[in-house]
Amino acid sequence: MTVTHLIGDLFSAPANSILVQACNTRGSWGAGIAVAFKEKFPDAFEEYKAACKKDGAALLGSCLLIRGAEYDVACLFTSKDYGRRVDPPDQIIASTRSAVADLVAQNTTDSPKQLFGCRFNSGKFGVEWARTEAILDELEVDMSVYTMEQ
Numbered sequence: 001m002t003v004t005h006l007i008g009d010l011f012s013a014p015a016n017s018i019l020v021q022a023c024n025t026r027g028s029w030g031a032g033i034a035v036a037f038k039e040k041f042p043d044a045f046e047e048y049k050a051a052c053k054k055d056g057a058a059l060l061g062s063c064l065l066i067r068g069a070e071y072d073v074a075c076l077f078t079s080k081d082y083g084r085r086v087d088p089p090d091q092i093i094a095s096t097r098s099a100v101a102d103l104v105a106q107n108t109t110d111s112p113k114q115l116f117g118c119r120f121n122s123g124k125f126g127v128e129w130a131r132t133e134a135i136l137d138e139l140e141v142d143m144s145v146y147t148m149e150q
């Protein structure tokens with residue numbers, strides 16, 4: 001089980017797979033890759049927003065896995081808040097460990113899907129990628145991680 005690094009756009013990932021992003025529990029996909037997710041998967045955004053309205057901060061450390069026609073969207077709730085109120089890095093890492101374990105548990109079926117992610121947590125959430133990758137290694141998660149051309 002390992003993390004594979006790919007150069008390119010996450011949304012070029014093969015169909016019938018799970019696209020993984022980091023989310024806040026406030027119902028906002030307002031910046032970064034979340035904006036692209038909102039544009040490409042408006043129904044998934046509505047489901048994410050409804051979950052945040054219903055359960056809010058209680059979602060922290062869980063994964064909302066939203067099934068879709070071409071892609072499933074995995075919302076890892078790694079920070080309660082966003083922007084200036086984003087959670088501290090150590091707390092984000094703890095929530096990441098729990099949320100990734102939840103994703104893996106949900107994807108452990110007769111036909112598990114391939115996981116494709118961006119370097120989640122490393123942009124707006126301000127956590128260096130190596131710390132998040134260490135969690136993926138610790139949990140022995142098989143995930144391909146896209147990084148855009150520099």
Ligand SMILES: Nc1ncnc2c1ncn2[C@@H]1O[C@H](COP(=O)(O)OP(=O)(O)OC[C@H]2O[C@H](OP(=O)(O)O)[C@H](O)[C@@H]2O)[C@@H](O)[C@H]1O
Nearest residue numbers: 010022028030031032033034082118120121122123124125
């Ligand atoms: N198409 C693409 N393919 C591949 N990689 C791509 C890409 N587009 C961007 N990247 C890279 O993917 C990493 C993640 O960077 P991001 O800053 O987006 O996400 P994050 O996980 O740090 O933070 C989440 C919060 O940010 C959002 O906005 P709001 O809080 O709503 O304002 C959410 O809602 C959360 O709350 C960075 O390396 C980007 O270069």
